[in-house]
Amino acid sequence: MSASVNVAIVYYSSTGTVAEIAEELRDAAVKAGAEVRLAKAPELAPWEAIRSNPAWAAHRAATSGIPEASVDDIEWADVVLFGTPTRFGNLSAQLKQFMDTLGGLWAQGKLADKVYSGFTSSATEHAGQETTLQALYTSVHHFGGLVVAPGFTDPVKFVDGNPYGTSHVDGQGTRPVGEATRAAARHQAERVVGIARRLKAAEGLGVAA
Numbered sequence: 001m002s003a004s005v006n007v008a009i010v011y012y013s014s015t016g017t018v019a020e021i022a023e024e025l026r027d028a029a030v031k032a033g034a035e036v037r038l039a040k041a042p043e044l045a046p047w048e049a050i051r052s053n054p055a056w057a058a059h060r061a062a063t064s065g066i067p068e069a070s071v072d073d074i075e076w077a078d079v080v081l082f083g084t085p086t087r088f089g090n091l092s093a094q095l096k097q098f099m100d101t102l103g104g105l106w107a108q109g110k111l112a113d114k115v116y117s118g119f120t121s122s123a124t125e126h127a128g129q130e131t132t133l134q135a136l137y138t139s140v141h142h143f144g145g146l147v148v149a150p151g152f153t154d155p156v157k158f159v160d161g162n163p164y165g166t167s168h169v170d171g172q173g174t175r176p177v178g179e180a181t182r183a184a185a186r187h188q189a190e191r192v193v194g195i196a197r198r199l200k201a202a203e204g205l206g207v208a209a
Contacts, residue, residue, distance in 0.1 A: 089128025
């Protein structure tokens with residue numbers, strides 16, 4: 001019997017692009033046989049800023065039913081997929097703030113040995129997508145986590161072009177998430193679930209991972 005795999009997808013999205021990628025990852029992980037929790041990082045921006053951008057306000061209303069991420073989600077997970085838009089080539093404050101709440105789990109060694117991977121989007125070409133994911137993985141190294149990037153391990157990645165994780169250029173809202181991004185997300189989800197399953201199976205057999 002295949003080992004069961006728990007996947008937590010924790011993301012921040014202001015106008016919806018990262019949320020769409022998160023949903024594609026969720027669907028692919030479920031199809032791969034994983035148990036999945038989809039959760040959003042708590043919003044830090046004031047309502048005045050949110051309502052000044054109609055797309056931001058609309059997305060906030062549309063995703064009101066998505067639960068906010070908790071420390072329990074991370075402790076429960078075998079795989080953690082973190083998603084964030086680029087912010088000056090780095091993580092969004094919202095996702096970073098959530099990650100900063102994980103210190104208690106880190107101190108107990110409960111962030112170690114999990115599989116981690118990331119996804120992102122930016123408004124313009126390049127725009128720090130790769131440095132954003134590398135910054136995310138810096139924290140994972142401190143966790144003692146196992147970074148499982150998609151690499152160029154499938155033909156879809158030569159279309160998507162980002163070996164560090166799924167990424168999308170939304171062109172200030174003019175480029176919806178298309179098939180190239182969705183295919184990359186599906187491959188990433190299948191890859192992390194497959195590797196986590198193999199690690200758990202090896203653990204169950206008493207094999208050193």
